[in-house]
Amino acid sequence: MYSLQETICFKLMLIRDRVHEYAKPYFREIGITYGNYVTMLFLYENPGITQARLAELNHKDRNVIVQxxxxxxxxxxxxxxxxKHDRRAYTLYxxxxxxxxxxxxxNVVTDAEKNLSADISEEELTVFRSVIEKMCEEKEL
Structure with missing residues (x-):
């Protein structure tokens, strides 16, 4: 049996936490969080997206997105x-x-990834990304 610290989910959480800690001082200076920045990246990549669709893509509750x-x-x-298509909805830009x-x-995002993967070969990173993609696919738990 695995201990909690040996599980993939725990390891992924540690990676996320390290990225957040790395990014925190940069985003603090402009009064946002790393999560806020990620939301902005979704808007950058999807101009005109609705709040509802943003919540789906970001895997966040709609109320969290509104806040x-x-x-x-x-x-x-x-x-x-x-x-234009629905006066009750808003598009975001x-x-x-x-x-x-x-x-x-x-560069904060890319530098964090570079720092975390500095000792990992390109081949290993390709395999890792492939495995993570498969794990992110919608599956029944």
Whole structure:
């Protein structure tokens, strides 16, 4: 039997925590979290996405997304626009200031990954990514 610390889930959690700790001082200086930045990345890659779709992609509860967008909107990083197809829905866009945040801090994400994988061969990383992709596929638990 495995101990908790030997499970894949625990190891992945440790990796996530290390990335968050690495990123924390960078994002603290602009008053957001790493999670807020990830939400902004989804908007950067999917301009005009609805809040509901963002919640699905980000695997977050809709209420959490609303709170996150409220915070990012206050900082003028994100803007909400009424959806043309449904007046009850909003589409989301990064502002120019939000896009600048993406460009300025992208290296934080890539540097964290480089630092974590410095002693791992490209071949091992390819296998690791492949395994993680398979584990991320929707499966019944």
């Amino acid at each position: 996150t967008i409220d915070k990012l909107e206050e900082k003028n990083y994100v803007k909400r626009v009424r959806a 990064l502002t120019e200031q939000g896009e600048e945040v993406i460009r300025k801090y992208w």
